[in-house]
Amino acid sequence: MGAWDIGHFDNDTAADFGGRVDDAPPEKRADVLRDALTAVVGTSPQDYLDDGEVAVAAAALIATQCPGGEPVTTPYGPKKPLPPLPADLRPLAVRALDRVTAENSEPLELWTDGGAGEQWLAGVAALRAVLAAAPGE
Template identity: 50%
Template sequence: MGTWDAGPFGNDTAADFANTLGDAKLEVREALIRGVLTRTVDATGWLAEGEEAVAAAALIAAQCPGGDPIDTPYGPEKPMPAFPNDLRRLADEALARVISDEAGPASNWVDPADWKQWRANLTRLHTVLAPPPPSIPLFDVEQ
């Protein structure tokens, strides 16, 4: 596998996934992303699609408040559809699996010297994707 960057599309597998998304019809892209995220959340053992899940999470995070736009030549060239809110939770869960699996994508993605930057990028995505806490009124105000 070729790796050249600590960003979400910085390896061959993630860049290939971006190309697949770019080549897919607009109405199919959400299903491709949902499938990768679901399989990552449900995986036991090796996370076979961890790299794709990171790329998918970055695409969803880009649409969230505080998310960074995808600004890389290796990401999808065509705009992504507006993703439904439930994908944010799914992406957050998938990213948590990738972050916790140090023997999987983390060990293959970057050189040891770049691991801290890769981890910081994942933590940033995870922070953006984490659902906001529910607002609970402190006082019951009657009018």
């Protein structure tokens, strides 16, 4: 993972994902987010999780539409606006964040090894709190 900061889009994988969201037709952008989250949620806790950065980025985009959510203002996120997203993405995002921050997770390992694990986890926890507090259905 090429990273330059601990923000949700401040790594190569997440920045590329922002472009993928922009490339999707507006009516398919929610599907792009859902696919990213489902890929992470569908992994076994015993398996090593690669590319969890995409799930964090997807969760950050979903959280923008939640009460207390902050806009994604980084130049590395999607440039095009998101349509209103289905509320059922919120609990899926929470589950994905739980998996990304659990054992056998490459992003957790990389941030911890790089000395920024606590900062990164705090940012993900804040994102999770916004998503968990929002109605999910």
